Amino acid sequence: MTAQLPLLLEPADLAAHLDDDNLLIVDLSKDQVYDQAHVPGAVHLDFKRLLAGTQPAPGLLPSDDALSALFSELGLTPDTQVVAYDDEGGGWAGRLLWTLDVIGHKKYSYLNGGIHGWLAAELSTSSDRTRPEPSDYRVGEHDPATSVDLDYVLKHHTDPDVVIWDARSEEEFAGVRAFAQKAGHIPGATHYEWTDAMDKHNNLRLRDLEEIRRELAERGIQSNKEVITHCQTHHRSSFTWLVGKILGFERIRGYPGSWAEWGNHPDTPTEKSE
Template identity: 55%
Template structure:
């Protein structure tokens, strides 16, 4: 399956034994109707939750518990979806990348698109069989604050800030320091969603980003406040073939560190 899969294509594959669908919707939305067989995973399981940077990765031990609980096995092809346009689904797929599980797809538009296509829904919670998977963390898909500072003057390095323009400009303050990482390009995550097509990734995403100064000639790192919104921007970059990583500490870390440079 392709990285980005459409609802009808997924519906035709629901009987595959090697398919694991993970739904990161709000609990009530999942109970109100989900893709038949989809396992629910609360988004909190993907984050360490430790102040001041709650978006950092949990430990390998904690991730092992999470992935065993949802029944992940090495042979699975995982499809992720959510009810908000791709933030949590993207964060989940990035986490799969971090643990070295490369077989995954994003349901384009998530549950908005599935419902919009009139496809079957279930209200029966899935009960996965726990697995015995062992998880190790590969640092390649992520960057930390020190690594970003080392690359800020590289001409082919770009920071993609997925926060709101108000946060980027320093008008909305959510840390000790306000503003953005020097040289960062602001493209709010929702700008990559098409509201006319059930929040699918916009068809002209490559051209839209190129006009802003983000393209496949660069090494890119993306962040937001806690690597939730940037879960989606990472996913979009990945789907376009970009050399893209994520900064899970995000602004909640950068904006609270004493020695990190800031622009407004």
């Protein structure tokens, strides 16, 4: 049996469960990083398979058939405890966990610090590629509490109960840099860059959670609001979605269309910082 592991999982705690049944560890690091060193038993996943990849909004989810095929390859079952990590501080790991949340698979954890945290703890690694035992996984009804679409954001971004969390860089938020036809941000959105939650001096582990909570609250991002987080393609903002989940935000949702969709749509309003 696999124990129900916490959402934020420390390396030493994962090390104690490596032999558990129904445990699926997914490494979303770059290929060369995985081949050099990964958590023993971890399978590698190309993050591009978590994205539809179609313009103008490449961050939208793949089809249910594509996701069913992917998770069947990985050996996912309804009883599987998934642990995800990467080599960049949690963006792609967060994208996998958000995807699982969307499709109703709630047994998942994030390895704090990813491979950097694991190596810093001086735990054993493997360089052998792990081949998962395939399953027959079928994606069912999506959980509507996890995701929003363009129409929803258009209708609700000015609601006093809703806060839009923009996880892009300060330059993108201000409109100085743009990766879409329009520059700037969703009117009323608040900015907290995704990397601000990472401790760059401690192997990209999460910084003190209460410090993060205080910083977010100063920007109006707090648990008594409905929080919608986005970036350019819902890669960086998958990590901020994860941070919100770890902080106990019960109404945090991802906008997978993100700025790629909003900034290229003819009927969306935008703002630029002074």
